[in-house]
Amino acid sequence: MNAEDPVAIGPFRLIGRLGVGGMGRVFLARSAGGRTVAVKVVHAELAAQDEFRRRFAREVEALERVGGAGTAPVLGSDTTAAAPWVAIGYVPGPSLRTVVGDEYGPLPPATVRALGAGLGRALDHVHRAGLVHRDLKPSNVLLTVDGPRIIDFGIARAVDTVTDGGLTSTGAVVGSPGFMSPEQVRGEKLGPASDVFCLGSVLAYAATGRSPFGTSDSGVHALMFRIAHDDPDLTDVAPELTGLIRACLAKDPAARPTAAELAETLPDADPWLPADVLVRLSRHAARLLEAEGEGGPEGPEGARAPEQGTGTAGGSAAGDPTAGPAPEPEPVRARSRSRRRVPAAALATAAVAAAAGAGYAFWPLGGDGGSGVPGGDGKRTGSASAAPAGDVPAAFLGAWEGVLQGTGEHPRETVRIELVQGPLGTKTAVYTHVGDGRLCMGRSRLVSADEDKVVLGESDVTTSVPAQRCMAAAHQTLTLRSPEVLAWTSGAAKATFHKARTGPAVLPAKYLGRWKADPLVEGPDADRYTEEVTLTQGAVGSPVLRSLSVYPRTDEQGNTLNDAVNCTWTAILAGTTPPYVLGPMSLEPGADPECVLDDVGSYLVLTTYKGEELLQVYPMVDTEPAEYHRED
Structure with missing residues (x-):
């Protein structure tokens, strides 16, 4: 639970968080009679949309008609509250996909x-x-x-x-x-x-x-x-x-x-x-009881349980005679941390997956709206022999790269996402975006995941080149097409991503070393002009290119002086799929005031001309590349 989380929603006392998604927050909770429920509270920005409220109310009403036979029953709701909410029976079991695909x-x-x-x-x-x-x-x-x-x-x-x-x-x-x-x-x-x-x-x-x-x-x-x-x-x-x-x-x-x-x-x-599956269910139930047993009859921190009464907005709680009354949801208030402890395994199988993808502000260009797709998989139950805890399907783990503008041979805007294992609600994805004259990197929160779709939500910016030019990435949806291909969407933006390399050493050895351009001028002063780049090994996000430019300083009339201007820039690696994309160059600290560069990002191509290797550095615009010969 976070400090800003409420203590109770309607008649339900909150125990812990199950997840956060584009639709809202989902909490593990208990009714006054002790029944375990999952309570979903709609985000304020969606609650402000009349059409969403109408649809939400109709769908809650439809679920109430089902009544919980073979489904998760609706135990309470208030679709007219400032923050609409619905409480659904918590189902203490793993998904069929988890049991068949991962465990049994x-x-x-x-x-x-x-x-x-x-x-x-x-x-x-x-x-x-x-x-x-x-x-x-x-x-x-x-x-x-x-x-x-x-x-x-x-x-x-x-x-x-x-x-x-x-x-x-x-x-x-x-x-x-x-x-x-x-x-x-x-x-x-x-x-x-x-x-x-x-x-x-x-x-x-x-x-x-x-x-x-x-x-x-x-x-x-x-x-x-x-x-x-x-x-x-x-x-x-x-x-x-x-x-x-x-x-x-x-x-x-x-x-x-x-x-x-x-x-x-x-x-x-x-x-x-089968017996092995039943053993896992028993372990999970024991952990859930342990979580519920903490805090005493009044709950942690002395929160008083609501009085007995009815549970839904306008009627009794379907299927839960122990539910208390249904007042307006209690205002959000700060709470002290840590005493409401719920073991991670006890939160492992939410009955309601956090729905994804509402609101869209594509970084860094801005946008006008998009949608996400709800996740479906209940979280995995924990055990000593299980895989590392997390909800990212194995097929999605690793790095994926795609071109948003341009072509694979001549990219103008690219995105890379690298997914590591972790539970719902944690920032398991690192994104790298190059385009519009900037490089943006950050971490995105896992909203939902199932066997063919992963949705990423809330993000933060960790790297911005130039500084303070990036916005946090918007909701992103990844849909698996094959083991090597997935579809990426973020609002109106769409792209096809391919599996990419990861690790601390991703540049081929033939790219590494020092490369020098042909002299820019001829005559006795030619040796005073230097244009060269040095490529070193590194992972995505690290500076791998160092560019050196040296030329004579001039006076106001354009006459060359005895001293020289020495400029050094660096560029961060942003992709591991040829051609290798770099972010815009940054001046090293303490640079000469005359060193100015309006860079847009670039990509590297290694070619051969008349038997000699040439390194071409293409700006991510329609123009000719700079060419460099290998310096012995």
Whole structure:
């Protein structure tokens, strides 16, 4: 918890933060009766938008109709408050994607059948409420001792529609590549049968660890074509499951079973999960109880629990008879730090992922709005044998580089993002942007992450060349297209990024050393003029180029004097993909007042002319490069 966080929201006493996203802050909390909930509080800038408020209220109302059968129930809300909020039941379990993809592997046939039965019941309840999930995928299915739970639908779309500049139009494609239905691919109106098709893909993933229509390595459009036209690949699916999954994956929506039929015909198992998964759930539950047990009946720091009563704005809290009254959210007030301690593992599986991407001010040029896509994966449960704690999918780790203006051979504006492992809410990404005569570097906060999308939010500036010329980077969305390619968006700005090198030594050895330009003048004074550069090894963000320019000083009439002007500049490496991009040059401290350079950034090209190596330093504008010969 931060000092500015509230002590309570409505009748719910806050315990800790689950995440921060473009839509708002998400807190772990408890009702007066002791029930654990996740409370999402909308950011002020979104709350000021009437259209967002209307959409948010409609989606909360829709979720309340579902009532929590197989989903995370709405336990309280106030969509008219100054800071609108909704409280949803906390689901103490990891996502299907985490269990299958990171911790356990493909699930046994009995578990897959029970998964199908549980999801069938949940979807039937959703469909009876007049809703369609539209984004059923492994990261939106949480596994608990009592069965699967579906999360992340309805509310998150309120962000998408407002920040896109209007309501989603009829035929807009909503979903995740690899887990979409043919109707979604074609942009048609969706009905309950679309969710059943996605359920078939989820069951195939649970049984094999992969999507039945492959990945987006060959491009998203190729993947969507396979979903719409090709038979699913069920090669590794157990024979007793193929009939079930193939029926769900029928291209004709009318030929698929209904969710109710799946729930009625598929057998349940008790216990339904493998023993190793149940052990992980038990450990997580124990940590959660430890977190809840601190602070006594009045809570940490003597915060008094609210009185008993009703829970929602205008009615009783659905599914939570222990909820207290629903006054206006308590004003934000400072609190002393550290005594409200919640173990990180206890916060590992939020029922509501922090939604991403609202507001856009693309650095450093400014902008006019954009949208993000909500994350879906619950955080991983902790254990001694688990991978280092964090929520960044392995496929996204490392560096990625792209060209925003110009071409790969002649870039005019570039961006690099390097992702390291870390939990939601921490600054796990370092960005490097060169363009418009400046280099900007900073760190961006991880807002949400699932198997095919990472959203970065709040940022700070760590390097600005020239000084104080950079704004913090805006919300950025990274969508995986293949192991080596991802799509990058930030509001209206879009680019294709490719995997790039990292480390302290990324420049090829043939670039290193001292390079000298041809003499600028002829005659007896030629040796008084020097133009040379020296390239040294270094990582992105370090000065690797040193440029030296020496020439005679002149008087007001242009006559050369005996002393010389000696100017030295340095440039920071900004990319590891040829041609190697450098930020604008900076004068070294104590430079001669006559040393002036209006630099725009540059990139390095090594070429050969008449058998001799030439280093070309291209300005990031349309002009000829400076050329240098290797100095022995």
